[in-house]
Amino acid sequence: MGPDIRPVIDADRCDGCGRCVEVCPLDILVPAESGGPEPIGEAHCFACGQCVAVCPLEAIRHPAMKPEHFRELLPPEESTTPESFLDLLRKRRSVRRYTDEQISGETIMRLIEAAVQAPSGLNEQSWHFNVIQDPERLARVRRRIVAIYRSLIRMLDAPFSRLMLRLMIGAENLETMEEARAVIESIIEAHSSGGDRLLWGAPTLIIVHSPEEDPMGEESAHYAVADMMAMATAMGLGTCVVGFLVTVAERDGRLREYLQVPEDHDIATALVVGYPDAEYLRSVDKRMPPLTVI
Numbered sequence: 001m002g003p004d005i006r007p008v009i010d011a012d013r014c015d016g017c018g019r020c021v022e023v024c025p026l027d028i029l030v031p032a033e034s035g036g037p038e039p040i041g042e043a044h045c046f047a048c049g050q051c052v053a054v055c056p057l058e059a060i061r062h063p064a065m066k067p068e069h070f071r072e073l074l075p076p077e078e079s080t081t082p083e084s085f086l087d088l089l090r091k092r093r094s095v096r097r098y099t100d101e102q103i104s105g106e107t108i109m110r111l112i113e114a115a116v117q118a119p120s121g122l123n124e125q126s127w128h129f130n131v132i133q134d135p136e137r138l139a140r141v142r143r144r145i146v147a148i149y150r151s152l153i154r155m156l157d158a159p160f161s162r163l164m165l166r167l168m169i170g171a172e173n174l175e176t177m178e179e180a181r182a183v184i185e186s187i188i189e190a191h192s193s194g195g196d197r198l199l200w201g202a203p204t205l206i207i208v209h210s211p212e213e214d215p216m217g218e219e220s221a222h223y224a225v226a227d228m229m230a231m232a233t234a235m236g237l238g239t240c241v242v243g244f245l246v247t248v249a250e251r252d253g254r255l256r257e258y259l260q261v262p263e264d265h266d267i268a269t270a271l272v273v274g275y276p277d278a279e280y281l282r283s284v285d286k287r288m289p290p291l292t293v294i
């Protein structure tokens with residue numbers, strides 16, 4: 001957690017409406033006898049900026065953030081409607097065909113800007129994004145993963161090494177591997193004939209990771225990725241999560257090196273991004289989940 005920097009109240013502007021006190025999640029702001037709030041609560045301020053964001057008189061500033069970090073929001077009539085937002089979510093599909101067109105640095109920065117709007121545990125925002133666009137490095141990543149999957153399949157097929165594998169990764173993981181075997185074999189086969197069923201020929205790979213020391217870092221990073229995928233859809237881009245990469249990268253030092261993920265970081269997810277070479281004319285309803293109303 002960063003230093004305990006607290007909001008500063010401009011007493012001349014504040015009319016003591018109390019909105020900032022109501023939204024402060026940590027009770028940092030306490031109503032003073034004078035009527036205005038005072039930043040004297042006991043907790044460590046995690047600088048979420050909600051106090052500044054609700055003040056109609058611009059009577060609060062937060063020294064941990066610059067004034068330009070607070071943006072005007074679109075009025076409701078120009079903002080997304082629930083229908084258009086749901087439509088956007090329906091439009092997001094896992095895209096597995098991409099054009100060769102690379103996405104620009106500016107586009108990546110827009111995606112990251114969307115990603116970091118996500119909630120994060122204790123407002124740590126500890127997510128890191130590694131963007132890989134160099135075709136040679138992408139090819140190296142693919143080769144490494146395919147090599148590892150090849151040796152895993154060989155181990156699955158030989159009784160002694162299968163037993164060793166079971167001891168190494170546990171019976172449950174071994175069963176998961178068996179379930180994924182057909183897909184893994186299709187990744188290997190495609191690679192052998194010049195295809196790509198791993199990164200799907202996408203021009204950009206984004207690895208999202210966070211320091212192990214943040215116990216909620218990985219979970220927070222998942223929310224960021226969800227925002228990023230929605231933004232990508234809004235920008236006409238396609239994305240696909242690549243779980244098959246994450247599974248290997250979690251255990252393989254060399255792959256982590258290629259991806260430049262520090263040893264003491266957890267990989268939350270890997271995502272390919274590019275311009276889709278497929279057009280979806282309609283959405284597919286997802287199953288209704290088990291719903292318990294208590």
Ligand SMILES: Cc1cc2nc3c(=O)[nH]c(=O)nc-3n(C[C@H](O)[C@H](O)[C@H](O)COP(=O)(O)O)c2cc1C
Binds near residue numbers: 245
């Ligand atoms: C954790 C996770 C891992 C995934 N891994 C892969 C993957 O390695 N390769 C792939 O093609 N799709 C992968 N997907 C995409 C799913 O297959 C996809 O989300 C699902 O089939 C639903 O389709 P839709 O995303 O088009 O709605 C993954 C999705 C998630 C959430």
